[in-house]
Structure formats: structure tokens, C-alpha cells
Amino acid sequence: MQKSRKIIMVIVIAAMLAGIMYAPQANASVWHPPQRIPIFMYHASSEYNPGSLSELFVRPSEFERQIRHLIDNGYTFVTFDDWFNLHNIEKPVFITFDDGYECNYTEIFPILQKYNVRITIFLVTDPIGSRGRLSEDMIREMSDSGLVKFESHTLSHPRLAYISGDCKRLRNELKRSREIIEDITGRRVRAIAYPHGSFDARVIAAAREFYTFGVSTIHGKHNTALHGNFEIPRLGVWRSTTMEQFIRMLEN
Secondary structure: OHHHHHHHHHHHHHHHHHHHHHOOOOOOOOOOOOOEEOEEEEOEEOOOOOOOOHHHEEOHHHHHHHHHHHHHOOOEEOOHHHHHHHHHOOOEEEEEEEEOEOHHHHHHHHHHHHHOOOEEEEEOOOOOOOOOEOOHHHHHHHHHOOOEEEEEOOOOOOOHHHOOOOHHHHHHHHHHHHHHHHHHHOOOOOEEEOHHHOOOHHHHHHHOOOOOEEEEEEEOOEEOOOOOOOOEEEEEOOOOOOHHHHHHHHHO
């Protein structure tokens, strides 16, 4: 009897140890197959020739054609709030706008409402409410619609990698812009788009303190197996971009 109890105890202890060794760990990262995700970069929109910096101003009619193509081909419009669930989303695509021009509200927002499409706007906060830029009321309305997620493009749009030796200014550009956007929208800001595409290791280190993602102007699709979350590339769309070029960027 005593011997049987000892044998049972040995079996129980062995089973417990096996459970400790092989039970899944709550904090272990889960592997997912690599994805190549198109993240398109826009700036502004105008049907007519806007004069200076005209390449930034995609025609609203062309933007609508591009959106319809994505819808017709089964793409799902996502934002950085969806990032950690992208492996469960069929054909995810990001539409991003930089700077925060007023035409994002007057020209682009109606198209989003028409097709129920979600986009991201990387907002420079110092010019909010100035001529040609989004106002707080516009930002709030767009955010409340659920169709536009606002992320940071810094306070004043400097070349961050050129802010030499001034860590206080660098941190302020990153921190205050996030706080201002969150105060206006009431929603968490997760991502920073580096103005002019300017970043280096020091900028990334500072950005990690305030954000989960850093977005660049490096051309290409985001490859989850190759690119870090603070070196995310994008596909630039310009006034001169043809529909054929847009499709090629999407499919290559």
C-alpha cells in the first residue's frame, strides 16, 4: 500500500512538472506568417491645378477611382488600431494622409462617407485652425465619424534627425503633438509619421517613448518579416500617379 502511494505521488509530480514545462506561456509572442501590406501615402486633394506643390494635390476624382478599385478587389481598410490583428484581416490596406490640410475635410471626407472607408491622417498640430488647415471642429467631426483616425506628424514638421543635441526639443515635438491630438479627439494616438521622412536611431529611440509605430517615406510595401514597427515604409500617391501605376504598386 505504501509502495503504491509512492508510485502515485511520483506520477502526480511528473505530470505537474510536465505541465509547467509544456504549458503555453501567457507572455510568449505568437508567430504569424509574414505579410506584405500596402500603406498608401497622400497629402492633399484638388480637382483643379493648385499651383505650387501641385504634385501633393491628388484629384478627388482619381482618389475615388482608387478607393473603388480597392473595394471592388476585396481590400479591407484598416488603421493602426488594427495592427496587431492584421493576420486575421483579408487583404488589409492603409490609406494615410500627411499634414492635415483643410481639403482632407472638404474633398476627401465626403468620399469616405460615401463608401464607408477608414483612413489615417498624420496631423501637424501647430497649424491647426490656420488658413488651409483642418480646424479643431473638423478634426473632431472626422474622428467622431469613426472613418478617420488621427495620428501624429509632430508639432511643427521639422526634420527630426537634424535636431542635433537638443533632446528636449525632439521629445517636445513628439510628446506635445500626441497630447494635443488626444485632447481634441479623445482617442489614443499610436503612431508618428516622420516629417520629410527624416529619422535615425536617436529619433526612433525617442519615438518609442511615446508611440507604438513610426512611419517613414521609404517607398515600398510593409513586410512584417523585414521591417521594424518604427521603420514602416509607404507607397506615395501623387497628382501624376496613373491608375495603372497605382494598381502596379498595389499588386507588386
